[in-house]
Amino acid sequence: MSPLTAKIAARQYALASQGLLRRRQALAVSPPAQPQACAGPRFVLEGKSFLNFSSNDYLGLSLEPALADALHLAAKRYGVGSGASPLVTGYSEAHQALEQHLCVLTGHEAALLFCSGFSANGALMKTLFDAQDTVLADKLVHASVIDGLRDSGATLKRFLHNSTEGAGRLLARHGAAALITESVFSMDGDIAPLAELSALCRQHGSWLIVDDAHGFGVLGEQGLGANALCQEADAAGVDVQVITFGKALGCQGAAVLGSRELIDFLVSNAREYIYSTALSPANAALALAASRFALDNPQLLAGLTENIGCFTRLCREAKVPLLASATAIQPVIIGDATKTMAVAQALRELGLWVGAIRPPTVPAGSARLRLTLSARHTRADIEFCVAALSQVLTQAGGPKS
Ligand SMILES: Cc1ncc(COP(=O)(O)O)c(C=O)c1O
Structure with a gap:
């Protein structure tokens, strides 16, 4: 046997x-929604249909026919790929239009697009920080932030979650260059105290960097995410915001938003940006269409909010223990990883698919079910989900037994 x-x-x-051990399963798309009460998001695996309570498609946009049309039109216009890295010929007017749109929505000066949130976070951390810097981060920030910081050589200090x-x-002890948090925490669903953190950062002359992957599209009155939420609270605001298009916008890609100086600096120095094929212009046009669609259809965000309220109320009544989350991400802590898998499997046998999350994605001893709500779930879907969970x-x- 070779050493490898x-x-x-x-x-x-x-x-x-x-x-x-982790393994993949190739899902089939469910047939178009049936005229039945449990008509929410579904997929098919090995011939069996599952009600999906595990995706990050919070507004249900990934299957929106108007957005499939937008993608089709954009692919006809721009082609199906960008054909090159952004600094060669991969940057188009479709990318520029999306960047400008995102700046208007979030209140930042400039934006830079990436093919995924993972590469956006990695590029930002590796390019911005070096071994001279000390950076603070919430204990639960995403793996992409941790990996990027590790690669940067910066000294990382973690503070207790939220x-x-x-x-x-x-901040007082280290005078850190920046403080990093998520807005909505991906595995716990709780929201960072952004206004307080931004005030602290201002006081200490540090930047506040927010990974808004699970906030943009759903956080704040219009779903405009972390910076808008700070503005709604008259708080100082976020210096750098990373948003992703693969969650509430239901498509693919990501953006770093910040000052013009920061974005120009990343254009000239971020290796993930310079040496990688650009996000396709069709995907950029799609993300723009998805964002507009969400804004033009506020009933989606309102429906999601109603579904979150309905789910948490029914769980309370059924004595299903939840964490203190008011967002679409609703974890049920089981503790033991093997038991978590068994519980998720039992739910699958009832036709309900929920995420089973184990270490190292979450801290040891806190394996959990990660349930996520969508605007497309019906009341009957949620009742079915809670009854199955309780059983x-x-x-x-x-x-926890
Ligand atoms: C908090 C957070 N940041 C970043 C990412 C990475 O985003 P993407 O899926 O676009 O790579 C994720 C994805 O799960 C996430 O949960």
């Missing part, structure tokens, strides 16, 4: 023995 084959086998065996006190103490958790002896 042996290494692979040993690592996979170690994961398998802890119940942490603790303004912890953040303030570290399976009771059979499993309660979440």
Whole structure:
């Protein structure tokens, strides 16, 4: 056996023995929604239809026919790919139009598009920071931020999740270059104290960088995300905001938003931007259409808010224990990873698909079901989901037993 084959086998065996192996399943799209009560988002796996309570498609835009038409039209106009990196010939008027639109919505001066949120975060961290910098981050920030910071060589100090006190103490001690948080935390669903953090950052002369992957499209009165939320609260605001198009906008790609100086600096220095094929112009046009569609159809965000309220109320009545989340992300902590997988499997047998999240995605001992609400869920979908959860958790002896 070659050394690499042996290494692979040993690592996979170690994961398998802890119940942490991951595997993929190729889903089929469900047939068009049936005229039935449980008509929410579904997919088919091995011939069986599942009600989907696990996607980040919070507004249900990924299957919106008007956006499929927008993508088709854009592909006809611009072609199906960008054909080059942005500084060669991959940057088009479609990219520019999206950047300008996002700036108007978020209140930032300039924007830069990436093919994914992971590469946007990585590029930002690696390019902005170096070994001279100290950076503070919430304990629960996304893997892409951590990896980017590690690659940058900066000194990383973590503060307790959502603790303004912890953040303030570290800022006072280290005079950090920047503080990084998510707006809506991807695995817990709670919202960072953005107004307080922005005030602290102003006081200490540090930048506030917000990964708004799960906020843009749904956070704030019109779903305009982290900076708009700060403005609604008359707070200082966010210096750099990273938004993704693969969550509430239902499509693909991401943007870093900030000052003109920052974006010009990234254009000249961010290797992920310079040496990678640009997001396709059709995808840029699609993200613009999706954002406009969400703004033109405020009933989607209102429907999502109503569904979140309905879900949390029914869970309370059914004694299904939730974390303190008011967003579309609703975790049920199980604790043990193997038990979490068994509970998720039992739910699948009832036709309900929820995320089963294990370490290292979440801290050890906090494996969980991650349920997500969509504007497209019906009342009957939510009732079915809560009844199934309650039944399976009771059979499993309660979440934490
Ligand atoms: C908080 C957060 N940031 C960034 C990303 C990466 O975004 P993308 O899926 O566009 O790569 C994710 C994706 O799961 C996320 O949850």
